[in-house]
Amino acid sequence: MLAFLVQRISQALLVMFVISVIAFAIQDGLGDPLQQMVGMSVSQDEREAIREDMGLNDSLVVQYFRFAANAAQGDLGTSYFYGKPTLDVILEHLPATLELVIGASLIILVFSVPIGVYAAIRPQAWLSKFFMGISTVGISIPVFLTAIVLIQLFSIGVAVNPFPQDAGWGRWLNGALSTEGGLPSYGRGDELTPLFGTWNSGFFSHDGILHLILPSVSLASIMLPLFIRLIRAEMMEVLQSDYIRYARAKGLGAGRVNFLHALKNTMLPVITVGGVQIGIMVAYTILTETVFQWPGVGLMFLEAITRSDIPLIVAYLMVVGLIFVITNTLVDLLYGLVNPTVKLTGKKA
Amino acid sequence: MKKLLTAVMGSMVMAAAPMAMSAEPTKELKMAYDADPVTLDIHEQLSGGMLQLSHMAFDPLLRWTKDLGFEPRLAESWERVDDTTMRFRLREGVVFHSGNELTAEDVRFTFERLKQSQDFKAIFKPFSGINVIDDYTFELVTSEPYPLLLNTATYIFPLDSEFYSGKTDDGADKSAISKHGSSFASGNISGTGPYSVTRRQQGVRVEFERFDDYWDTGSPGNVGKIVLTPIKENNTRVSALLSGGVDFIAPVPPTDLERIKRDENTQLVTMSGTRIILFHLNQDRVEAFKNPKVREAFAYAINQEGIAAKIMKGFATPASQMSPAGYQGYNESLSLRFDVARAQQLMKEAGYEDGFTITMMAPNNRYVNDDKIAQAVAAMLARINIKVDLKTLPKAQYWPEFDDRAADMMMIGWHADTEDSANFFEFLTFCPDADSGSGQYNAGNYCNPEIDALVNRANVETDVEKRTAMLREVEQRLYDDVAFIPLHWQDLAWASKNNVKIEPILNVMNFPYLGDLVVE
Numbered sequence: 038m039l040a041f042l043v044q045r046i047s048q049a050l051l052v053m054f055v056i057s058v059i060a061f062a063i064q065d066g067l068g069d070p071l072q073q074m075v076g077m078s079v080s081q082d083e084r085e086a087i088r089e090d091m092g093l094n095d096s097l098v099v100q101y102f103r104f105a106a107n108a109a110q111g112d113l114g115t116s117y118f119y120g121k122p123t124l125d126v127i128l129e130h131l132p133a134t135l136e137l138v139i140g141a142s143l144i145i146l147v148f149s150v151p152i153g154v155y156a157a158i159r160p161q162a163w164l165s166k167f168f169m170g171i172s173t174v175g176i177s178i179p180v181f182l183t184a185i186v187l188i189q190l191f192s193i194g195v196a197v198n199p200f201p202q203d204a205g206w207g208r209w210l211n212g213a214l215s216t217e218g219g220l221p222s223y224g225r226g227d228e229l230t231p232l233f234g235t236w237n238s239g240f241f242s243h244d245g246i247l248h249l250i251l252p253s254v255s256l257a258s259i260m261l262p263l264f265i266r267l268i269r270a271e272m273m274e275v276l277q278s279d280y281i282r283y284a285r286a287k288g289l290g291a292g293r294v295n296f297l298h299a300l301k302n303t304m305l306p307v308i309t310v311g312g313v314q315i316g317i318m319v320a321y322t323i324l325t326e327t328v329f330q331w332p333g334v335g336l337m338f339l340e341a342i343t344r345s346d347i348p349l350i351v352a353y354l355m356v357v358g359l360i361f362v363i364t365n366t367l368v369d370l371l372y373g374l375v376n377p378t379v380k381l382t383g384k385k386a
Numbered sequence: 387m388k389k390l391l392t393a394v395m396g397s398m399v400m401a402a403a404p405m406a407m408s409a410e411p412t413k414e415l416k417m418a419y420d421a422d423p424v425t426l427d428i429h430e431q432l433s434g435g436m437l438q439l440s441h442m443a444f445d446p447l448l449r450w451t452k453d454l455g456f457e458p459r460l461a462e463s464w465e466r467v468d469d470t471t472m473r474f475r476l477r478e479g480v481v482f483h484s485g486n487e488l489t490a491e492d493v494r495f496t497f498e499r500l501k502q503s504q505d506f507k508a509i510f511k512p513f514s515g516i517n518v519i520d521d522y523t524f525e526l527v528t529s530e531p532y533p534l535l536l537n538t539a540t541y542i543f544p545l546d547s548e549f550y551s552g553k554t555d556d557g558a559d560k561s562a563i564s565k566h567g568s569s570f571a572s573g574n575i576s577g578t579g580p581y582s583v584t585r586r587q588q589g590v591r592v593e594f595e596r597f598d599d600y601w602d603t604g605s606p607g608n609v610g611k612i613v614l615t616p617i618k619e620n621n622t623r624v625s626a627l628l629s630g631g632v633d634f635i636a637p638v639p640p641t642d643l644e645r646i647k648r649d650e651n652t653q654l655v656t657m658s659g660t661r662i663i664l665f666h667l668n669q670d671r672v673e674a675f676k677n678p679k680v681r682e683a684f685a686y687a688i689n690q691e692g693i694a695a696k697i698m699k700g701f702a703t704p705a706s707q708m709s710p711a712g713y714q715g716y717n718e719s720l721s722l723r724f725d726v727a728r729a730q731q732l733m734k735e736a737g738y739e740d741g742f743t744i745t746m747m748a749p750n751n752r753y754v755n756d757d758k759i760a761q762a763v764a765a766m767l768a769r770i771n772i773k774v775d776l777k778t779l780p781k782a783q784y785w786p787e788f789d790d791r792a793a794d795m796m797m798i799g800w801h802a803d804t805e806d807s808a809n810f811f812e813f814l815t816f817c818p819d820a821d822s823g824s825g826q827y828n829a830g831n832y833c834n835p836e837i838d839a840l841v842n843r844a845n846v847e848t849d850v851e852k853r854t855a856m857l858r859e860v861e862q863r864l865y866d867d868v869a870f871i872p873l874h875w876q877d878l879a880w881a882s883k884n885n886v887k888i889e890p891i892l893n894v895m896n897f898p899y900l901g902d903l904v905v906e
Binding site for chain 1: 418424425431432433504505507508509564565566567568569572587588589590591615616617618619621622625626628629630631751780781782783784785786789800803813820823826827
C-alpha cells in the first residue's frame with residue numbers, strides 16, 4: 038500500500054513537471070499577455086518597461102527556473118488578470134466545477150444503472166431499444182448544442198401552436214408541445230451556502246439547485262449514454278458467464294442472480310472507466326461552463342487562454358494533471374476493494 | 387442652507403432632464419456585460435469596461451451628452467483664462483463614498499496620478515500642470531493651445547485623495563498603480579459616483595449599491611442595487627435576457643437583433659458607433675501598394691455596403707473615411723467607392739491586370755464578425771485578380787503579429803479616446819516613427835509629412851471652425867491618396883426588458899449613465 042502510494046505520488050510529480058515544461062514551451066504561441074493589460078494607445082516604450090518589470094524579457098529557460106524554484110515552495114505564480122496567486126484563483130473556481138461534476142454524476146448514476154441493467158436483461162424489449170436509440174443520439178450531439186436547446190426549452194420557453202387553438206384537443210396538444218421556461222440559464226444564483234474555505238455550495242438552497250439543473254443535465258448528456266452502453270455491454274457479458282448460468286441452474290431467484298452476482302461483477306470495469314471519465318468530465322466542463330456562464334475552472338481556463346494569462350494556464354494544467362492522477366489512484370484503490378484479487382502495485386501475483 | 391443648495395442644484399439638472407424628480411432608489415437591476423471590470427483602479431487600464439465602471443462609481447468633471455456636447459458634472463462651470471489655461475469651478479458639498487469631501491486637492495491628486503498612469507499619460511501629455519486656486523477652483527494648464535482640453539477633461543474622475551494616500555498594512559503605497567499583481571487601489575474604491583461597490587468576485591459578479599449621499603439629487607435614477615454579471619458567450623447573454631434572468635444586456639450580437647426585436651417583453655436600442663474598421667495596405671512589404679492606382683483599385687473593389695448588409699446584418703455604417711458623423715473631421719462629400727469595372731480598369735492602367743498574391747491577417751475574436759469580414763474582403767479582391775492568403779487569429783496572438791507587420795493587409799479597428807478625428811490620424815496614418823511613437827498602428831507604412839503637419843497644426847488650433855476645415859481637408863487628402871481601406875463603423879446595441887428605460891442613458895461612447903437609469 039505504502040509502496041503504491043509512493044509510486045503514485047512520484048508519478049504525480051513527474052506528470053506535473055512534464056506539464057509545466059510543455060506549458061512553458063508553448064507560451065510563446067499563446068500570444069502576448071500585455072495586449073490584454075494595456076490600452077491600445079500605450080506606447081511601445083511603456084510596453085517594453087512593463088515587460089521588463091514582469092520578467093517577460095528573460096529567456097524561457099530563466100523564466101522556467103524562476104517558476105520552478107517558486108513552484109517547489111508551493112507558489113505557482115500570480116495570475117496576470119486576477120492579480121492573485123494562481124492556486125487561490127483555481128481554488129476559488131474549483132468548487133463550482135466540482136458541484137457541476139457531482140450534479141452530473143448523480144444524474145448519471147441514477148439513470149445509467151437501472152437503464153443499463155434493464156437493457157441487458159431485456160435486450161429485445163421495445164423500451165430497451167428506445168433507450169439505446171436515444172443514447173446513440175445523445176452521444177452524437179455536441180454538449181453545447183444540447184445546452185442551447187435546453188436553455189431554449191426550459192429557460193426561455195417555447196410556444197408553438199401548429200394545432201387549432203380553438204379546438205379543445207388542439208389547445209391540449211399545443212400546450213403539451215410548448216414549454217414554460219423559467220429555469221435559470223446562467224451562473225450559480227444568489228443563494229449559495231458557505232461550507233468551508235472557498236467552497237460555497239448551491240446544493241442547499243432551492244435557488245442553487247435550480248441553477249444546477251440545466252448545466253448538470255447538459256454535462257451528463259454526453260456521459261450518460263456512454264455509461265448506459267457500458268453497463269449494458271458488461272452486464273450482458275457477465276450474464277453469459279458460467280457462474281451465472283450455474284446460479285440460475287441452482288434455482289436462485291432472478292433478482293438475486295441479476296442484482297447481487299451479475300451487477301457486482303459488472304461494476305468492476307464500470308468503476309475504472311467511471312473514475313477516468315469523471316476526470317475527463319472536469320475537462321469537459323469547459324464547454325458546459327462557457328454556455329452557462331458557470332463560474333468554474335473550465336470557464337476560468339478558457340478565459341485565461343483568450344487573455345494569455347500564462348501563469349494561470351500553467352497552474353491550471355498542472356492542477357488538472359494532479360486531479361487525473363488522484364482520480365486514477367482512487368479508482369485503483371476502489372478496484373482493490375471491490376475485487377480483492379487485484380494487487381495494488383500492479384505486480385503479477 | 388444645504389437644503390437650498392440641493393434645491394438649486396436639483397432645479398439645474400431638472401432643466402436638462404425634464405419631469406425627472408428622483409424617486410426613492412429602490413429598484414434592483416441585474417445586468418450582463420460581456421466582461422466585468424478588470425480592476426477597481428480606474429487608472430490602471432484605459433478600456434471601455436473601465437470607463438463604464440468610472441461612470442458608475444465616480445463622476446467626471448464634465449461628461450459627454452448624447453449629441454457629443456459637454457454637460458457639467460463635478461465641475462459646475464469653466465472658462466478659458468488664456469490660450470493655454472482653463473479655469474474650472476468645482477461643485478460644492480460633494481462627498482466621496484468614504485465620507486470625505488471633494489475639493490480641488492482631490493482633482494490635483496487625480497491629475498497627477500493620471501500623468502503617472504501608463505495608459506493615461508499619453509492622453510494627458512499636452513497638459514503641463516494644474517494650479518489649485520482655492521478649495522473649489524483650479525486651472526488646467528497645457529503647454530500649447532489645446533483644442534481638446536475639455537474632451538480630455540471628461541477623463542478626469544476625481545479620486546478620494548485621502549482614501550488613496552498613505553500606506554497599507556503591508557507598507558505599500560496606497561496610491562500606487564500596479565499593472566500586474568494587486569495594489570490597494572485595485573481592490574478598494576471610493577468615488578463620488580451614484581454607486582459604491584459592495585461586493586465583487588472577479589469574473590463572476592459585481593454588486594453596486596446606490597450611494598445615499600450622492601450629490602446629484604436631481605437625477606431621475608431610481609435603481610438602488612445593481613448586480614453585474616459578466617456573460618462572455620453571446621448566446622447565453624441573450625438567453626439570460628429573454629428568459630428574464632437579467633434586465634439589461636450589452637453588447638447584443640448582430641445575429642440576435644431580430645430575436646430581441648421579436649420578443650414582446652424586450653426592447654433593443656442601436657446606434658451608429660464610432661469605431662472604424664479598416665485595412666492597411668503595407669507599402670513596405672508590397673511594391674505595388676506604392677502605386678496609388680493599385681491602392682485606388684483595391685478601394686474600388688471593396689463593397690462596404692455589401693459587408694454592412696450581408697455580414698453585419700445592417701449592424702454597421704459603411705465608411706468612406708475614419709471620422710464618424712459628428713466628429714470635426716467628418717467630411718460628408720466623401721462617397722463610397724465600390725465599382726468593380728473601375729477597379730479592374732485601374733489595375734490595368736497600373737500594369738497589374740493579371741493581379742498578384744498578397745497575405746492578409748485579421749483577428750477572429752476582437753471585432754464583430756472580424757474573420758467573416760476578412761473573408762469577404764478577400765473574396766472581393768479576387769475580382770481584380772488578387773489572390774489573398776488569409777490567416778485569422780485570436781486577438782492575443784493577432785496583436786504581436788500586427789506589431790511585426792506580419793502581413794500585406796492587416797485589419798484594425800480604432801476608437802478615438804479623445805472622441806476626435808486627429809486621434810485616428812496620429813495612430814493610423816502618421817508616418818511611423820518608433821522614437822516619437824507616432825503612427826504606432828500604421829500598418830500600411832503610408833507616409834505623407836504634409837498631412838501630418840496639417841494635423842499637427844489642427845492640434846493647436848482652438849478656433850473650432852478653422853480646426854474643422856483642417857481636419858476635413860485631412861480626410862479628403864487621405865481619401866484621395868487611399869491611405870487605407872475603410873470598411874465601416876461598428877454599430878452599438880443594447881437590450882433590456884421593456885420596463886427598463888435605457889434609451890435616455892445610452893450614448894455613442896458606450897458608457898451608459900446608469901446613475902440616471904429609470905426602472906418602472
